[in-house]
Amino acid sequence: MMTKTTQFLPAIEIETAPNPIYAIIWLHGLGADGNDFVPIVNELGLSAEQSTRFIFPHAPERPISINDGYIMRAWYDIFSSDFNDHHDESGIRSSQVAITALIEREMQRGISAKNIFLAGFSQGGALALHVGLHHPLRLGGIVALSCYLPSVETFATEVTVMNATVPIFMAHGSFDTVIPIANAVASREKLFAADYQVEWHEYPMAHSVCAQEIADISNWLQRTMNNSVKI
Numbered sequence: 001m002m003t004k005t006t007q008f009l010p011a012i013e014i015e016t017a018p019n020p021i022y023a024i025i026w027l028h029g030l031g032a033d034g035n036d037f038v039p040i041v042n043e044l045g046l047s048a049e050q051s052t053r054f055i056f057p058h059a060p061e062r063p064i065s066i067n068d069g070y071i072m073r074a075w076y077d078i079f080s081s082d083f084n085d086h087h088d089e090s091g092i093r094s095s096q097v098a099i100t101a102l103i104e105r106e107m108q109r110g111i112s113a114k115n116i117f118l119a120g121f122s123q124g125g126a127l128a129l130h131v132g133l134h135h136p137l138r139l140g141g142i143v144a145l146s147c148y149l150p151s152v153e154t155f156a157t158e159v160t161v162m163n164a165t166v167p168i169f170m171a172h173g174s175f176d177t178v179i180p181i182a183n184a185v186a187s188r189e190k191l192f193a194a195d196y197q198v199e200w201h202e203y204p205m206a207h208s209v210c211a212q213e214i215a216d217i218s219n220w221l222q223r224t225m226n227n228s229v230k231i
Contacts, residue, residue: 008057008098008101008102008105009057009058009059009060009098009099009101009102010034010057010058011034011055011056011057011058011102012034012035012038012055012056013053013054013055013056014038014041014053014054014056015051015052015053015054016041016046016048016050016051016052016053016054017048017051017052018051019051020051020052020053020111021050021051021052021111021115022050022051022052022053022111022115022116022117022140022225023052023053023054023055023106023109023111023115023116023117024052024053024054024055024116024117024118024119024221025055025057025099025102025103025106025116025117025118025119025128026040026054026055026056026119026120026124027057027059027075027099027118027119027120027121027123027124027125027127027128028056028058028059028073028120028121028124029120029121029122029123029124029125029146030064030072030073030074030075030078030122030123031064031072031073031074032073033058033059033073034056034057034058035056036056036121037056037121038054038056040214041054043214043218044214044217044218044221045218046218046221046222046225047222050221050222050225053106053109053111055102055106057098057099057102058073059073059074059075059095059124060073060074060095060098061073061074062074062077062091063077064077064078065077065078065079065080066078066079066080066081074091074123075091075092075095075123075124075126075127076088076090076091076092076094076095076123076127076150077091078123087150087151089151092127092130092150092151095127095131096127096130096131096134099118099127099131100131100135103116103118103131103135103139113135113137113138113139113140114138114139114140115140115225116139116140117139117140117141117142117143117221117224118131118132118139118141118142118143119142119143119144119145119217120143120144120145120147121145121146121147121209122145122146122147122178122179122207123147124147125143125144125145125146125147126144126147126148126149126150127150128142128143128144128147129142129144129147129149129150129168129187130149130150130151132163132166132168133163133166133196134163135162135163136162137162137163138162138163138165138166139163139166140166140167140224140225141166141167141168141169141220141221141224142166142167142168142169143169143217143220143221144168144169144170144171145170145171145172145209145213146171146172146173146176146178146179146184146207146208146209147170147172147179147184147187148179148183148184148186148187149187149190149191164194164195164196165197166196166197167197167199167220167224167227168191168196168197168198168199169198169199169201169216169217169220169221170184170187170188170191170198170199170200170201171200171201171202171203171213171216171217172184172185172201172202172203173202173203173204173205173206173207173208173210174202174203174204174205175204175205175206176205176206176207177206177207178206178207179207181202188200199220201213201216
């Protein structure tokens with residue numbers, strides 16, 4: 001079943017079965033929209049017992065500095081290709097509020113916070129990490145693809161204790177020239193140093209998603225979903 005929401009951020013919703021007990025909020029990359037990852041619902045092959053509502057929100061349109069101010073869908077502005085440079089804190093915070101509202105709506109619909117997952121690719125993955133680690137309730141997990149940890153300078157002081165044990169799946173392409181893998185590795189090490197549970201995967205690909213990665217995400221999701229009922 002597919003519907004388009006009119007409240008909160010505009011989004012595409014897909015339920016794999018009636019009365020979902022899990023929710024996955026999947027955030028697209030810079031310049032894309034919620035349609036970008038819709039095909040992954042079938043590709044993940046979740047079981048009938050893991051009835052899931054997928055939410056694919058569309059980011060707001062905004063001018064992007066690195067693209068000469070060209071207006072496109074984005075979760076926050078990008079000032080330069082140096083991901084160690086300062087970030088658009090205002091844009092990140094604004095999108096954090098919008099995604100947090102989607103999490104709260106899923107809870108109002110009856111899905112437990114521990115069964116709500118955040119996933120994202122590139123800029124969407126960076127935001128998934130940021131929102132998930134700052135959320136006041138323990139979420140089900142975070143899937144961070146081809147991305148980095150934003151606001152790393154305030155990371156240690158702002159993350160919440162409740163999500164100190166949230167499972168994290170990180171994956172990156174070794175040939176990525178958009179977000180070099182060194183940035184992802186640095187973020188992974190920052191998370192490891194803070195004792196987060198990070199499952200790391202690396203693939204011989206560019207800034208993209210591959211079949212083996214989808215299989216690994218499926219395996220991780222099913223294991224993590226099964227564990228969530230024990231929490």
